[in-house]
Amino acid sequence: MSYSHLDLAAAFAGRFGNEPDGLWSAPGRVNVIGEHTDYNDGFVLPFAIQHSTTIAVAVRTNRIVRVASTFAPDDDPVTADLDALEEGSVEGWAAYPLGVLWALEQSGHRCPGMDLLVDSSVPVGAGLSSSAALECAVAIAANELSEAGVSRRELAAIGQLAENRMVGAPTGIMDQSASLLGEAGQAVFLDCRSGDSRLVPLDLKGAGLELMVIDTRVSHSHSTGGYAARRRSCERGAxxxxxxxxxxxxxxxxxxxxxxxxxxxFRRVRHVVTENARVEDAVQLLGAKGPVALGPLLVASHASMRDDFEISCPELDTAVEVSLDTGALGARMTGGGFGGSAIVLASVDDMPAIRAAVVRAFSVAGFRAPVIFSVLPSAGAGRVV
Structure with missing residues (x-):
């Protein structure tokens, strides 16, 4: 359960002994289509969701940064000197916020010391980019507090630099771009080579549709294992x-x-090449026919990730197959893979039956009970108080 803005400000005062200078928030994201295309200079179509990470921040008079989280209220803050930060010098979750400050300075922008208290409603490990939400909340706050004047497009690159170099996760730029550039009722069509983007209307409510997330509760990590191996395969193929x-x-x-x-x-390459084509097809279909036409593309995307890229798992496959069997228009895994979440596109009327069928199937298979919720395209990062 995330804190209200008032409660977060009070928790900050209790932790650090003074009032915050403000609160900034950045959302997680769902990727409609375009998986593992971003670091291959390809196309993606994510949108920001209503689940977000909020940080309370106060500027200090020195170059010391202290970061703490509402998820560990009894832990001492992680403390770092901005002048001593370097790649790999921070471990654990604090590498994300401290990495952003390091990346801003690497890009020529001097940051003040600050105290940060982090709170989030983005499920961790669910493939909804809780890491980018944290990075972007810190980036948007630090940009304002340091009066750096960095554009949102540049801030996305700074968040990516932090995740690649400080955290050690070889991710692309999609997640940060969705969190920073998203708007309510819109998806973000992003060219990951040029950095150019444009908003694409995604009116789910108007079409009588719902997009449901099925968090399998199978956690994954981008900084280890299969994600990095897939990236190396793509580089070798190119x-x-x-x-x-x-x-x-x-x-x-x-x-x-x-x-x-x-x-x-070849199979790794085939996934990326056909997935890029599916993103471009999705943008065209959204303009011509609306979101109801996306179903077959979602189904083809999941099959490609399952068979060619081999990043699915039994829980994700079950969520997709049962949803389709129960009347969904389309379904696929979303995110980096090896766990995380599936998304399901269906009519509002069909969603209760789909939800019940998935819960039942997980129980029969002996899987952990999934966490299921609906998402809507929402506003991107910004100051909230």
Whole structure:
């Protein structure tokens, strides 16, 4: 249960002994389609959700930063000197907020010392980008408090730099862009090579639809294991195909790729190339027919991630299959994979039956009970108090 703004300000005063200078918030995100395309210079279509991370911040008179969390109210704050921060110098969750301040300074912007208290309603490990929500809340606050004047597009790159270099997670720029650039009722169509983006209307309510998140409660980590291995496969595939990034290949190039690449690398490449095409198709369909037309693309995206990219798991497959069998228009896993969440697109009237069927199927399979909730395209990061 996240704190109200008033309660968070009071908790900050109790922890640090003075009032905060303000509260800033940044949302998590759901990716409609476009998975593992971002670090391949491709296309993505996420939107900001109503679940967010909020931070209370007060500027200090020195270069010391103290960060604390409402999730560990009895723990001492993590303390760091901005002048001593360097890659890998911070471990655990504090690497995200401190990494953003480090990245801002690496980009030429001097930050003041500050005290931060973090609170969040974004489920951790659910593939909804709780990490980027924290990064973007800190970025938007530090940008204002230091009067740096950094654009939101630049702040997204700073958040990515923090996650890549301080945290050590080789993620792309999608999550930070969605959190910073999102608007209510809109998805963000992002070209991850150029950084250009535009908003695409995603009127779920107007179409009588709901987008449901099924958090499988199978946690994942971007800084270890399969995510990094998939990224290396993509880089190897691009090199073997003679292109700068997989973004430069079209579906028509896959026939040639089958003769050049080993079987596993070919499947990794095929996922990224076809997923890029699905993102562009999704944007076109949203403009022509609205969100009701997205279903088949979601289904194809999940099959590609399950079979070609091999990042699904039994819980995700069950959530998708049962949802489709119970009347969903489309469903797929979302996020980096190896756990996390699935999304389900269905009519509002069909959602109760889908939800009940998924809960029942998880119980029969012996899985942990999923956490299920609906999301709507929501506003991006900003000051709240």
């Amino acid at each position: 090199e073997m195909m003679g292109v700068a990034a997989l973004r430069d290949l079209s579906v028509g190039d896959l026939a040639e790729g089958a003769g050049v690449l080993d079987e596993e690398t």
